[in-house]
Structures are given as C-alpha cells and as structure tokens.
Amino acid sequence: MDDLKSLAYEQAINFRDKHSLGNYCAKQLIEIIDLLQITERVPIKIIRTVFDNENLSGFIGFKKGTFIIVTNTNHKLGSERFTIAHEICHLINNRTSIKKNPIIEVLSCDNNDPKEIRANAFAAELLMPxxxxxxxxxxxxxxxxxxxxxxxxxxxxxxxxxxxxxxxxxxxxxxxxxxxxxxxxxxxxxxxxxxxxxxxxxxYTNELNVPSKEMYISPKDLENIKVNYEKCHTTYDDLVRIFSYLGCGPEKFGYENNLQITDNAIEFMKSLSK
CATH class of the missing domain: 1.10.150 (DNA polymerase; domain 1)
Known part of the structure; x- marks a missing residue:
C-alpha cells in the first residue's frame, strides 16, 4: 500500500513539473484539464453542477469519444477541488476501465480499491506538496x-x-x-x-468552506451548443437533455423558456432527478 502511495506521489510531482504548475495549483484545475487534452491527446470535458445526492462527490465517464468529469458543487469548494484532482489521476491512469464503466466517487466511502487509494494520494501531493x-x-x-x-x-x-x-x-x-x-x-x-x-x-473569505453551487460548462462547449442550435443541427429537446445534466433548463443560459418540449424530454429530466 505504501508503495502504491509512493508511486502516486512521484507521479504527481512529475506531473506538476511537466506542466510547470508550481506548488499552489488548486485554482488552475480547469486550465490543467485543458492542458491534458493536448498532452494526453483525448477530448475531455468538465461539468460542475449541483447534485441532489449529498453523498456523491462526482464521477468520470466516457461518452461519444469524450471523457467527462462531473463534480458536485453542492460540496464545499475546497472539497470539490480535491475531487477534480482525484479524477485527473483516474483520467491519466484508468482510461481503459473508464470507457467500460464510469468511476463514481462517494463521499466518506471507505474504499480499499488500489485505483482510489492512488487517486487520493495523487490529489494530495498535487495540491499539497x-x-x-x-x-x-x-x-x-x-x-x-x-x-x-x-x-x-x-x-x-x-x-x-x-x-x-x-x-x-x-x-x-x-x-x-x-x-x-x-x-x-x-x-x-x-x-x-x-x-x-x-x-x-x-x-480571508469563506469561499473554500461553502458550496459554490455553480453550474459550469466550458465557454467553448456553450458556443458549440449555441451554433448547433442556431443551425438547426440540434432541437430544443436536445437542449433540454444537455442542460439537464447541469441540473437546469436551457433558459438558464439565455434560451427561450416558452418552447414546447416532448414527453420524451420530460421523462429524461425526471430520470436524472432520481
């Protein structure tokens, strides 16, 4: 077990050095994910949203050729940052298994899985050398x-x-x-x-000790969604499905809120809240 942690620590040190991150990189995690798309040569998206399930810290999955990290902004900002760093380790080391099944992080889970132990050790050394x-x-x-x-x-x-x-x-x-x-x-x-x-x-401000409750998707992805919708490549139903992952509707991002949606889209929204 100690060997596993030592390996994770060394990987975090090398990772920080490779990307010239310095010793205080918690605020850079979104930018780090952008860098990973280049260095790891894989598409990656991050979604930050409010989960109703307080025990769920986040997850990393794979869909349509893209790795997706989703974190719970109903957790304290400081804790959420650790979750993102933890998922970065999974992204580097466990891509094959992620493609088969998403990795779901549960708060206060006593997990003896070597992958989880390594990801926790990596995150600790990355954020707190x-x-x-x-x-x-x-x-x-x-x-x-x-x-x-x-x-x-x-x-x-x-x-x-x-x-x-x-x-x-x-x-x-x-x-x-x-x-x-x-x-x-x-x-x-x-x-x-x-x-x-x-x-x-x-x-100091108290922001690290409270949930941010943000709904975040990258500006680039928002622009792509907008362009596809305006060109009629996607429907309003598609918008409903996309923004349902963020726990909100299209109107949150400036779309009309009086358009009719289908029963299928309504059922999809309900399924995400279960």
Whole structure:
C-alpha cells in the first residue's frame, strides 16, 4: 500500500513539473484539464453542477469519444477541488476501465480499491506538496516551537486552496500530527459558524468552506451548443437533455423558456432527478 502511495506521489510531482504548475495549483484545475487534452491527446470535458445526492462527490465517464468529469458543487469548494484532482489521476491512469464503466466517487466511502487509494494520494501531493507544506508549517510554527492550531490550519488551507479537512488529513498522512491531534483540530469543521468567523478574522473569505453551487460548462462547449442550435443541427429537446445534466433548463443560459418540449424530454429530466 505504501508503495502504491509512493508511486502516486512521484507521479504527481512529475506531473506538476511537466506542466510547470508550481506548488499552489488548486485554482488552475480547469486550465490543467485543458492542458491534458493536448498532452494526453483525448477530448475531455468538465461539468460542475449541483447534485441532489449529498453523498456523491462526482464521477468520470466516457461518452461519444469524450471523457467527462462531473463534480458536485453542492460540496464545499475546497472539497470539490480535491475531487477534480482525484479524477485527473483516474483520467491519466484508468482510461481503459473508464470507457467500460464510469468511476463514481462517494463521499466518506471507505474504499480499499488500489485505483482510489492512488487517486487520493495523487490529489494530495498535487495540491499539497509534502516538502512545501512542511516548509510552510515550519514558518508558521517557528520550526515547530509553536502548537499547531486551527488558525494555522486555516492559513495553510488558504495557501493551498483546499478544504480545512484536506489539510489536517495531509498533515497526518505525512507524519506531522497523529490521529488524536487531527481529531482535535477537526472539531471546528463541525461548527460552520466558528470556522467562518476564524477564517474571516484571519482576513480571508469563506469561499473554500461553502458550496459554490455553480453550474459550469466550458465557454467553448456553450458556443458549440449555441451554433448547433442556431443551425438547426440540434432541437430544443436536445437542449433540454444537455442542460439537464447541469441540473437546469436551457433558459438558464439565455434560451427561450416558452418552447414546447416532448414527453420524451420530460421523462429524461425526471430520470436524472432520481
């Protein structure tokens, strides 16, 4: 198991170096996916949308020659970023299996699947590099002469652009804190108002600690949808199906909302909400 994680860490380090990403790349994940289309020579799309199922973090699938990463924006932004990084690892390593079956990520799933362990380790090292986070922690604690507090975790969280829990897990993973200290530090995460107040008192916004609830599809894909619709290559029913994946209707993106749709399109919309 340790060998598997070490392999994932090395892959993340090489990946970050190959694409000149630096140590703080959480905000670059959409751009990284665009880069992967070139380096991996495969079409990739990302859809960010609100899932009714709170336990579903996201999934990666394959349809009509394109790999599609879908993430749940009903999760905290910091957590959603980790999911995207996790799916990038699957995209690099597991394309053959993805073509056969989508990989669905379930929140708090105790998964011993080697592919999941590797993807988690890759995401952790990609977003929170071991050597760098140790260096940052030494600076904040005066070379470990100060106690690691929730304030320090928040500062690291903001530095790396991930969730509060991702930082505590990472510090445990690299041997800086033990299970008892991790549990103690994570108590504040169960009190959203306390974490928000601490975050704002330290001069940061609270965006990493709350769901973005965004509905995102790339501008290029939106333009292609628009062109095809205007040229009558797709119908309004097709628009309904496409935007249903985002959990909304065509009117959300500026299309008329008074056009009649067929019973088939209505049934399709209902099937996605189950």
């Amino acid at each position: 071991k050597d760098d986070i140790k260096e940052q922690l030494n600076t904040l604690t005066k070379n470990m002469n100060k106690d690691i507090t929730s304030s320090i975790i928040v500062q690291l969280q903001q530095k790396y652009g991930v969730s509060y829990i991702a930082i505590t897990k990472r510090l445990n993973e690299i041997g800086v804190i033990d299970n008892k200290k991790q549990k103690e530090l994570e108590e504040i995460d169960f009190d959203s108002s306390a974490l928000e107040n601490l975050t704002k008192n330290l001069g």
